[in-house]
Amino acid sequence: MTDNSPRAQTGAPLRLGTRRSKLAMAQSGLVADAVSEVTGRAVELVEVTTYGDTSKEHLAQIGGTGVFVAALREALLRGEVDFAVHSLKDLPTAQPEGLVLAAVPRREDPRDVLVARDGLTFEQLPSGARIGTGSPRRMAQLNAYARSHGLDIETVPIRGNVDTRIGFVRSGELDAVVLAAAGLSRLGRTGEVTDFLPVDTVLPAPGQGALAIECAATSADLAAALAELDDPYTRVAVTAERSLLAALEAGCSAPVGALADLLVDGQAVNELRLRGVVGSTDGASLVQMSITGPVPTSHDDAAALGRELAVEMLAKGAAGLMGERAL
Numbered sequence: 191m192t193d194n195s196p197r198a199q200t201g202a203p204l205r206l207g208t209r210r211s212k213l214a215m216a217q218s219g220l221v222a223d224a225v226s227e228v229t230g231r232a233v234e235l236v237e238v239t240t241y242g243d244t245s246k247e248h249l250a251q252i253g254g255t256g257v258f259v260a261a262l263r264e265a266l267l268r269g270e271v272d273f274a275v276h277s278l279k280d281l282p283t284a285q286p287e288g289l290v291l292a293a294v295p296r297r298e299d300p301r302d303v304l305v306a307r308d309g310l311t312f313e314q315l316p317s318g319a320r321i322g323t324g325s326p327r328r329m330a331q332l333n334a335y336a337r338s339h340g341l342d343i344e345t346v347p348i349r350g351n352v353d354t355r356i357g358f359v360r361s362g363e364l365d366a367v368v369l370a371a372a373g374l375s376r377l378g379r380t381g382e383v384t385d386f387l388p389v390d391t392v393l394p395a396p397g398q399g400a401l402a403i404e405c406a407a408t409s410a411d412l413a414a415a416l417a418e419l420d421d422p423y424t425r426v427a428v429t430a431e432r433s434l435l436a437a438l439e440a441g442c443s444a445p446v447g448a449l450a451d452l453l454v455d456g457q458a459v460n461e462l463r464l465r466g467v468v469g470s471t472d473g474a475s476l477v478q479m480s481i482t483g484p485v486p487t488s489h490d491d492a493a494a495l496g497r498e499l500a501v502e503m504l505a506k507g508a509a510g511l512m513g514e515r516a517l
């Protein structure tokens with residue numbers, strides 16, 4: 191297949207559709223530079239306004255973070271932009287017809303972090319500490335950890351961009367907020383992190399820390415060029431994580447955590463481990479399991495690992511824990 195669109199032939203700048211938020215602009219800017227390098231073409235950012243950017247409603251009520259993605263995808267399908275960059279963890283697991291995930295670049299630190307007042311770590315938070323997070327996944331795991339370690343914390347539902355969320359701590363309204371390390375790193379704000387939460391305590395969202403570069407299926411030449419930015423290990427890991435999420439039939443704001451990592455024995459990478467968790471937001475019940483297999487050599491094999499873990503988690507009651515949410 192060749193790319194017959196006029197733009198492919200003119201050498202005009204490639205148009206990167208992006209949301210206007212600081213995080214989206216930072217992510218798009220990083221990818222724009224990398225794409226310029228591999229294609230030898232200029233890349234221009236085209237702002238696309240999404241319903242999620244303007245709505246004051248609670249995310250859960252308007253259908254999860256997927257709303258941010260929809261407008262970008264429509265712009266791609268209409269040919270108004272040539273490619274788009276998403277946070278992979280915000281992408282619905284079903285790949286829409288007409289669009290391809292051209293690349294998943296090497297993932298950043300997948301962990302969640304704490305930004306707390308007075309430089310406090312999670313263990314140093316005082317009794318009764320109020321921790322802000324809008325994520326049922328983070329609530330479930332923080333509350334479960336607190337229960338099993340005799341800590342007294344309160345998770346407080348919040349939403350908003352990174353500035354808004356950290357603002358709750360700076361204003362003294364909350365003792366701490368939980369954010370993704372990758373987002374803060376891309377914003378150059380890692381210095382504000384007061385604790386990196388171990389993945390054994392809080393397993394990140396499927397795909398957290400990874401970006402997805404998407405274009406129209408008809409832009410075959412562009413897709414091939416973008417594929418140079420793909421990191422095969424990251425792709426395999428996030429494919430397993432997202433397949434677990436899909437097989438649990440959970441949405442992107444469900445209380446599901448997943449992380450696949452490569453186990454290295456000596457010099458050789460020889461196994462992929464996939465860990466998954468589902469919990470009730472109060473932390474009273476948690477299903478946490480892991481599975482290990484040979485490093486998948488295809489996306490299908492990676493997806494199979496995710497489905498296998500989902501079957502085991504469902505057998506341990508995972509479905510009942512997601513049932514408390516409509517999404």
Ligand SMILES: NCc1[nH]cc(CCC(=O)O)c1CC(=O)O
Nearest residue numbers: 277280369370372373398399400
């Ligand atoms: N839900 C919003 C969102 N989507 C992606 C990131 C951070 C970047 C990433 O995880 O790749 C964030 C912010 C956060 O969770 O703190």
